[in-house]
Amino acid sequence: MSGSETPPAVMDFLQMSGKTYLVLGVANKKSVAYAIARIIEQSGGTVIYAVRSQARRESTAKLLRDRDVRVCDVEHQDQIDALANQLAEEGVELAGMVHSIAFADYPDGIRPFHETTRQQFLQAVDISAYSLINLANALKGRFVTDASVVTIGISTTRMASESYGFMAPIKAALESSLAFLTKSFSRFSRVRFNAVAAGLLKTSASAGIPGYVDSYLYAEQVIPRKEAVKTEEVAQTAAFLLSPRSSGITAQSLVVDAGMSINYFDASVVGAVTDSQLG
Template identity: 45%
Template structure:
């Protein structure tokens, strides 16, 4: 028996968009361990794109902003599967079509839409599928390591992710009243995904985040997928209601010596 004990388990994978998606890499890890993945994507257009590189996958479409589509999703999946062993929630959206603005200029409709898609959808999907979630199921979602510090480039998504992290704690408590279902967050460093690339000044943010890691090397999507796979497995049974930071030390290395030396050289023109 393997350490992860994932053979024969079934997982909902919500949020695959392309081969760069964290959800796609996590699904591949799960399948390599013998698990079965049920894919949920935004709409039929994305469904057809995903089917091109996962031709034999069981794929459903669901716009999480629409309650009827979530209800239909549950009906369709529960008809085929009477039990699922966990879910990966890997969806987020923020409207930066007008470019990066100061936080206080955030439009109400944009903020509420981001909350709905990026945060409330986890609550809504968890509730919708609670009757077929195994009593020991694991639910994992994705955040970022800087919800408690101001990272202007990330815009208003950091406060949205903070709400998501708090929701995970409350879901863990709420579900504990009738099950042993666990909820956890993986707070991932900036990595090369299509959604991250949509952030204003993404390249600058990515390079800076890499320079702050202890290893001076960017986080790879596969590494985040490995953490997700562990948290979805029964081997992580003692972890619940937690935010697991996977950033190679970035968030605790903000005053890195090399970065400080570069700053001073550029700022005051002297060699430190």
């Protein structure tokens, strides 16, 4: 190539151009779902947004100006069915879906796990985990044969972090469902189901969890680079999983934690703890 030729800088690496994706879970510009949707659009794809309520649709009206925004509260079967019917009537074919939905009710703040009520647990399972199964089933006729479904998990479901309340077992159920969805869908398609298992993020939703900010600051000290995971880093991984570039990956959770899980015994952190105890 001579110096006068234009390099192929605009290659569609993610191969999303001309394809349509459903993105659920945008709340504001800090949302992981929004960051993923931006990458899809920048790659030439079309995004259909689904938000949980008319109020959320109105609050994101400026952010999602000129976008196709639907309302779908996943707690209500009729709304899921209505969304599926709308897309069917319009002949929409989905190359992928982003499930970035989670909810837990902490009316009295974070309490010991054994005090979790039945209502709290079942509601969290319904919204945060079962909704993926329910949406996949309702939309199975809308997915193209090799579509990709990506959900957002957490970097570990085995650490009993008090600042995350009872959500880790809920996310474990979400993660486990990936294998079963992949297997059951394989009877009639090649749809893939994966998760991005994200480390602690600075989002509006996480900021409302009691004790989360302190855990976030601690994570920055444990992470080798001394800088927390960015929402954009999670979104980039999700976009890769949505794309044909990851066609050999399914029923997996890709951990994006900037190495936090390898560095819990960092000498500086251990020293700070032991010094405080000795002092």
